[in-house]
Structure formats: structure tokens, C-alpha cells
Amino acid sequence: MMIVGTPAESNQMSLALERQIFERRSNGEGLRASCTLITGFLGSGKTTLVRHILHHRAELRIAVLVNDYADLDIDSLLLDTHSVNAAFGLPSVSLVNGCACCKVSGKFKEAVDKVLRNKHNFDYLVIETSGLADPIKIAKDLRSMGVQLDMIVTVVDVEALEKVVSLPIALNQLRIADLVLVNKCDLATLGTISDVEDWIERETKGSKAVRCRFCRVPLDLVLNIVNLERKPSSSTASVKAFDGVLSHEAFSGSAYYKPSIYESSEPPNSGSSESKSLDMNCRIISEQGKDLPMSETHPMGSMSSLSFTSSVPLSLNKVQSIVTDQMFHSKGLIRAKGVLWLKENRHIRLILHWSGKKRSEATYNGQWECPPFNSIVFIGFNMNELESLQQAFADSQIDLHASISNPLSTKERCEANGFVDTIAADSRFKVLREASHSQGEDFTHDNRTCITFGLAGSPLQGISEADLNEALMHFVNGRGVIFLIAVTSSRQDHLLQLALDNTNNNSEDVWKELSMAAASVRTKFFKNTHRCRCDLKEHNH
Numbered sequence: 394m395m396i397v398g399t400p401a402e403s404n405q406m407s408l409a410l411e412r413q414i415f416e417r418r419s420n421g422e423g424l425r426a427s428c429t430l431i432t433g434f435l436g437s438g439k440t441t442l443v444r445h446i447l448h449h450r451a452e453l454r455i456a457v458l459v460n461d462y463a464d465l466d467i468d469s470l471l472l473d474t475h476s477v478n479a480a481f482g483l484p485s486v487s488l489v490n491g492c493a494c495c496k497v498s499g500k501f502k503e504a505v506d507k508v509l510r511n512k513h514n515f516d517y518l519v520i521e522t523s524g525l526a527d528p529i530k531i532a533k534d535l536r537s538m539g540v541q542l543d544m545i546v547t548v549v550d551v552e553a554l555e556k557v558v559s560l561p562i563a564l565n566q567l568r569i570a571d572l573v574l575v576n577k578c579d580l581a582t583l584g585t586i587s588d589v590e591d592w593i594e595r596e597t598k599g600s601k602a603v604r605c606r607f608c609r610v611p612l613d614l615v616l617n618i619v620n621l622e623r624k625p626s627s628s629t630a631s632v633k634a635f636d637g638v639l640s641h642e643a644f645s646g647s648a649y650y651k652p653s654i655y656e657s658s659e660p661p662n663s664g665s666s667e668s669k670s671l672d673m674n675c676r677i678i679s680e681q682g683k684d685l686p687m688s689e690t691h692p693m694g695s696m697s698s699l700s701f702t703s704s705v706p707l708s709l710n711k712v713q714s715i716v717t718d719q720m721f722h723s724k725g726l727i728r729a730k731g732v733l734w735l736k737e738n739r740h741i742r743l744i745l746h747w748s749g750k751k752r753s754e755a756t757y758n759g760q761w762e763c764p765p766f767n768s769i770v771f772i773g774f775n776m777n778e779l780e781s782l783q784q785a786f787a788d789s790q791i792d793l794h795a796s797i798s799n800p801l802s803t804k805e806r807c808e809a810n811g812f813v814d815t816i817a818a819d820s821r822f823k824v825l826r827e828a829s830h831s832q833g834e835d836f837t838h839d840n841r842t843c844i845t846f847g848l849a850g851s852p853l854q855g856i857s858e859a860d861l862n863e864a865l866m867h868f869v870n871g872r873g874v875i876f877l878i879a880v881t882s883s884r885q886d887h888l889l890q891l892a893l894d895n896t897n898n899n900s901e902d903v904w905k906e907l908s909m910a911a912a913s914v915r916t917k918f919f920k921n922t923h924r925c926r927c928d929l930k931e932h933n934h
């Protein structure tokens with residue numbers, strides 16, 4: 394199967410989708426709130442999908458509700474749901490600390506109610522559940538509240554699925570899916586991808602599975618607009634029985650609709666060992682050691698969350714070593730995400746992610762438009778590990794009161810300069826900036842050399858620097874030796890940065906790692922391109 398969903402395809406799809414919604418509006422329809430429920434395990438790519446939908450929605454009025462597990466509303470921040478919803482006159486509802494794990498209640502219920510009261514203001518509702526939610530119960534509750542649940546999309550991290558399928562909640566998320574997005578295909582081999590597809594086919598009894606990367610799929614695959622203008626016909630009596638869920642039967646590929654699951658008040662396979670463990674009476678501990686408010690029992694057992702917030706910038710080399718040492722070697726850390734403010738790049742906001750099979754990234758998220766801050770959530774099984782991570786981030790704050798910065802020693806300076814020379818001399822790379830102590834970070838207490846660089850692309854061969862550098866970052870960070878951060882937008886060139894810290898790695902080791910990664914990434918990108926013959930001619934002359 395092909396990997397679907399280039400941006401061009403998505404744009405075409407959103408035009409078709411827009412036309413249908415327009416027809417629907419002019420027919421006076423739209424009295425019910427059509428909705429896609431997006432589910433999937435922690436870090437699988439749900440927010441990435443919502444961002445993709447919002448990015449390609451064109452004129453569609455899409456309202457978004459995001460329910461996060463932890464006590465910081467990171468997803469809403471990333472998606473800017475408050476302004477998206479405010480544009481439709483919808484209330485700005487914060488669902489902080491409101492994991493809708495097993496039912497729609499509390500703040501989440503309030504939010505759904507408010508959105509439903511305003512349903513004439515938008516065309517389509519997208520709800521992203523928390524990564525620990527049981528969508529079977531949530532789907533049932535939403536329907537009983539009057540939400541027209543058109544489609545349940547489950548996002549799967551193809552690389553990490555093996556690791557999470559032993560968890561009952563992850564299985565339930567899959568079994569209810571109308572559509573499974575087999576995401577992160579860029580990180581897995583073809584063999585792994587097809588094994589996962591076979592497994593999904595068996596477990597879901599035939600739900601449609603679509604391969605993708607960064608959830609880039611045509612919009613009408615995940616928003617059920619194909620049949621919005623079709624009236625229910627008398628021949629679809631069985632469909633009528635499911636109030637509001639009219640479109641699935643007529644959807645091309647009837648495997649999309651599994652009425653038995655929507656109808657059932659029990660999770661599928663109830664009575665099996667998996668669903669028994671769903672009822673485990675385990676408690677979640679929040680930062681204050683209290684149960685999270687929306688769930689007294691939780692299917693994930695002793696999963697805990699802790700957060701770190703601060704309004705003092707962090708040091709890049711300390712963050713680097715937290716990621717490569719503590720996070721990479723942790724046994725129970727499942728997910729971390731948040732916003733970073735680094736002293737080396739004080740004007741930009743970075744988004745930190747830790748997910749799946751020990752994958753980490755820190756990416757550019759624009760310039761600060763508010764007072765800068767750090768805000769990170771950690772989710773995992775081992776509270777001690779989470780606490781020491783929280784402490785490590787606290788220790789990586791710079792000392793604002795230190796008036797004199799420590800100068801680099803001669804050895805450090807030589808090593809740093811040597812590294813920059815090596816990377817600059819390699820034609821695969823370009824070094825863009827050397828930011829070091831000489832830039833006058835006079836409030837810093839630990840001074841290290843920070844290098845900004847990227848792989849050189851090849852416009853003639855259609856290989857963009859943004860793609861190359863994004864792949865380089867994923868490759869390098871996935872090995873856990875060094876941690877690269879992306880300090881420019883991927884739409885531009887995705888420049889990478891690293892702080893050379895010879896207390897952890899010497900520059901030779903760092904260069905070996907980078908060079909090997911560059912070779913691997915370039916082989917992948919350039920393997921189907923032909924070398925220009927000009928240089929051959931030159932050589933022959």
C-alpha cells in the first residue's frame with residue numbers, strides 16, 4: 394500500500410470537502426454536530442493529526458476539543474484551540490487535568506455541552522481524547538449527549554505498537570476504530586509496517602488501515618463529509634437505528650462502520666482477560682499525590698504524571714544531557730512533552746516531545762509572543778524516575794544572579810573550534826552560525842559552545858534541506874548519544890543546533906555520530922537520484 398497524503402492531495406481533498414459542507418449549509422442542514430473522535434495511545438500522533446486537519450481545513454469551520462491526561466494543557470497550547478474556537482464564537486474551555494479516561498464527565502462534559510449549544514457556529518467537531526482514554530465508553534457517552542459520532546480514528550505509532558499492545562487500553566483504542574492511521578512510517582521498515590498491518594487486520598476484524606507519516610492524509614479520510622448531503626434512504630433501516638450515525642454504511646468501504654461496537658454498552662471482548670484488566674481498581678497519582686479528578690479507577694494502573702514549570706531559561710547542554718542520559722535510560726518514562734525556553738535561543742519557543750520508542754525532538758515553535766517560560770509534563774510508571782527528571786530540569790535553569798560567566802578553557806575552546814572546522818570542511822554540511830560565549834550572554838553561568846548547522850540539500854534533485862535535516866534530527870536523537878534541536882521552522886530549512894559539552898561527549902565522538910547519521914540519511918534520500926554528469930565531464934577533462 395502507498396503512503397498517502399501529500400499536502401497537494403490534502404488541499405484537493407479539502408476543496409471537495411468544502412464544497413460538500415457549503416451545500417450542506419445551504420440546504421439548511423447541520424443541526425447536529427458531526428464529529429470525528431481521534432484516539433490512540435500516548436504519543437502516537439493524535440495532536441499531529443488535529444494540526445494537519447486545522448492546517449488544511451481551508452474555509453471549513455472546525456471546532457476542536459482536546460482532552461489531555463496531565464495537569465498542564467500542552468496540547469491546547471500547541472494547537473491554539475482557544476483562538477481556533479473563539480473564532481467560531483465557541484467558548485474557550487480548558488480541560489486541564491481532565492483525563493476523560495472512561496467516561497465523559499466533569500469539565501470535559503461541560504465543554505462538549507457548550508460546544509453543542511453553539512453547533513450552528515461550526516461545521517464539524519473534532520475531539521482528541523487523551524492517550525489513556527477508553528474510546529468505547531467515551532463514544533457511547535458522546536452519542537448519548539447528541540454528538541453525531543461520524544468516525545473514530547485511531548492513530549498508531551507503527552514503531553512502538555509492539556511495546557503498547559500488551560496494555561488493554563491500547564487494544565480497546567484499536568478495536569473500536571473505523572479507521573486506523575498507521576503513523577510514523579518514516580521510522581519503521583517495510584517489514585515492520587506490514588506486520589503491524591496484518592496484526593491490525595486480525596485484531597480489529599478488518600478496520601481499514603492507512604499508512605502515513607505525520608498523519609498527512611486527505612481530509613475526507615478522517616472527516617466524514619463524503620455523504621453529508623445524502624439523505625437516509627428507506628433501504629438503510631439498519632442505519633436509522635443508530636441515531637445520527639448515518640453515513641458510515643454508505644461510506645465507500647463499509648468496513649468503516651461497526652454498529653455492533655457503537656451499540657454495545659460493553660467493550661468488545663468483554664469477559665476476556667483484557668477487559669477484566671480494564672476494570673482494575675488502580676489509582677493515578679497526580680503531582681500532589683492526589684487522584685486525577687476525572688477518573689478514580691484507571692485502566693493504565695500505576696501510571697503517574699509530574700510537571701515542571703519555570704520562568705527562568707534552561708541551559709541547552711544540561712537539557713541535552715537530561716535527554717541522552719536520564720530520559721534515554723529510563724525504564725518507566727512513557728511520554729514527555731512541553732515548551733522549552735533555552736538561554737542559547739532566548740527569543741524562540743521550542744516544543745519538546747518524548748514518545749514511542751525513545752524518540753525525542755525539540756522543534757521550533759515561533760518567537761515568544763508572551764513572557765517566556767518552561768512547562769513540561771512527564772508521564773510514566775515510575776514515580777521516582779519522574780521526580781528525578783523534574784529535579785534535573787529544575788537544576789538546568791541558569792543562575793540569573795551569576796554576574797560573570799565562566800570563560801571556556803583553552804582546551805574547550807580548541808576542541809570547539811576544531812569541531813566547527815571539521816563540520817564546515819565536510820561538503821555534506823553547512824555551518825550556519827557559531828553562537829558562543831562571545832555573543833555576550835552575560836547572565837549565563839555555564840558557558841559552552843553552541844553550533845548551528847544543517848545538511849546541504851540539492852534543489853536540482855528535489856531534495857530539500859528541511860526534509861534532510863528533519864530526518865537527521867530523528868535519526869540522531871533516536872540513538873540517544875547526542876540530542877539535536879531544530880531552531881528554525883521546518884517550512885524553511887530546519888536548522889539544527891547542538892551544544893558541545895565535553896563533559897559528556899568529546900567532539901570526536903560527536904562528529905563520528907553526526908557523520909554516520911548524515912551518511913545514512915543521505916543514502917536514503919539520494920538513493921533514487923542520479924549524479925549530474927557535469928562533474929564527470931569536468932573530471933575527464
Ligand SMILES: Nc1nc2c(ncn2[C@@H]2O[C@H](COP(=O)(O)OP(=O)(O)OP(=O)(O)O)[C@@H](O)[C@H]2O)c(=O)[nH]1
Pocket residue numbers: 433434435436437438439440441442468523524525576577578579580605606607608728730746747748754867
Ligand atoms: N518521525 C515521526 N514523528 C512523528 C510522526 N507523527 C508524529 N510524530 C511525532 O510524535 C510525537 C508525538 O506526537 P503527538 O501528535 O503530540 O502525539 P499525541 O498522540 O497527540 O500525544 P499525546 O496527546 O501525549 O497522547 C511528536 O514528537 C511528533 O512530532 C511521524 O509520522 N513521524
